Structure formats: C-alpha cells, structure tokens
Amino acid sequence: MQTLRILTAALLLSCLVFGSSSAQVKRFSIGPYIETGAPTGDFHDTHEVGWGAGLNADIKLIAGLGVTGSVGYMHFNGKTYMQTDPVNGTSSYSYPNVSAIPIRVGVKYHFFPLLYAKVEGGVANFTNNKYRDGAAGIFAPGIGIRILMIDAEVKYELWSRNGSSGFWGLKAGINF
Structure with missing residues (x-):
C-alpha cells in the first residue's frame, strides 16, 4: 500500500511540474482510459474477460521518445464449474474474482506521428481476495495509435506472482 501512495504522489507531482511548464507545446498530456482484457493460458480457464479504467499520463522527450505512466x-470475474460425481452427486466450484490496482510506468516510441510502441512495467496491487493478497509485477508491451486526443492501444499484459497470469488487452483513452 505504501508503494501505491508513493507512485501516485510521484505521478501527480510530475503532472504538476511538467504540465504547467510545457502545456503550451503539448509535451505533456493526461487523461482517462478504459480497458478490457481477455485472459490467456491457465488464467483463461479460471476467469472471464476483465474490464478496467484509470488515468494515464504521457511526457514527450526527444525525437519520438517519451515516458508514460498510469x-x-x-x-x-472468476468462472464457476459444475462437476457431476456418481457417488457424491453434483457440486460446483467457483474461482474467486480478481481485482487489482495496476500502477505502470514505461517508455513510448512514436514510429510515425500516429503510430507508437510502448513497454511498461510496474505493480498490480490485489484488492479483493485472500488468495492473491499482495502485489504482482507487471510487464506490458503494446502498440497503439493516437489521433488528436483519442488514443487506442493493443497490448499483452503479464502479471507475475507465484506463477503468472496474462491477458490480451485493448485500451482506449482521451488525452488532454
């Protein structure tokens, strides 16, 4: 939880410092996003398609290179399985839901004015169940397109903690 507070404070501080000093040249942008994630591998066997939302910030550096954070x-949602046993009858098992607060930072490179690739890392702080208490490391490469204020990205995100859980994601946002 302390890590979440520190990273949130750092993101807000960078928004204030870089936003006020370079807003006129559009070197800084911030805005909300929504995303969806389709689990892969074992995670697909136990969980449904996920959804999320948050706040993203970008800072342009030099020659198409920039930093990003969110x-x-x-x-x-966890899946429920029904099992029929001739001796014990029918029983069901439900996997617990997984909720997390992902905090990501990374680098972004614009190949063309509209097309970019980015790699992010960070932590996903689990919030809702005792089976996944704590945090997982995040690795998330992606490719996206930004047209004016609209940003859309396709990515693969891997959460690693005592094994790994991955998902293909689609993220869409507005940058101011």
Whole structure:
C-alpha cells in the first residue's frame, strides 16, 4: 500500500511540474482510459474477460521518445464449474474474482506521428481476495495509435506472482 501512495504522489507531482511548464507545446498530456482484457493460458480457464479504467499520463522527450505512466483499476470475474460425481452427486466450484490496482510506468516510441510502441512495467496491487493478497509485477508491451486526443492501444499484459497470469488487452483513452 505504501508503494501505491508513493507512485501516485510521484505521478501527480510530475503532472504538476511538467504540465504547467510545457502545456503550451503539448509535451505533456493526461487523461482517462478504459480497458478490457481477455485472459490467456491457465488464467483463461479460471476467469472471464476483465474490464478496467484509470488515468494515464504521457511526457514527450526527444525525437519520438517519451515516458508514460498510469494508475487504474482492473477486475476479472472468476468462472464457476459444475462437476457431476456418481457417488457424491453434483457440486460446483467457483474461482474467486480478481481485482487489482495496476500502477505502470514505461517508455513510448512514436514510429510515425500516429503510430507508437510502448513497454511498461510496474505493480498490480490485489484488492479483493485472500488468495492473491499482495502485489504482482507487471510487464506490458503494446502498440497503439493516437489521433488528436483519442488514443487506442493493443497490448499483452503479464502479471507475475507465484506463477503468472496474462491477458490480451485493448485500451482506449482521451488525452488532454
């Protein structure tokens, strides 16, 4: 939880410092996003498609290179399986929901004015169940397109903690 507070404070501080000094040349942008994630591998066997939302910030550096950061919320519903046993009858098992607050930072490179690739890392702080208490490391490469204020990205995000859980994601946002 302390890590979440520190990273959130750092993101807000960078928004204030870089936003006020370079807003006129559009070197800084911030805005909300929504995203969806389709689980892969074992995570697909136990969880449904997830959804999330958050706040993203971008700072342009030099020659198409920039840094990015985001804080959000992501939720995956657990699947329920019915099992029929001739001796014990029918029983069901439900996997617990997974909710997390992902905090990501990374680098972004614009190949063309509209097309970019980015790599992010960070932590996903789990919020809702005792099976996944704590945090997982995040690795998330992606490719996207930004037209005026609209940003859309396709990515693969991997959460690693005592094994790994991955998902293909689609993220869309507005940058001011």
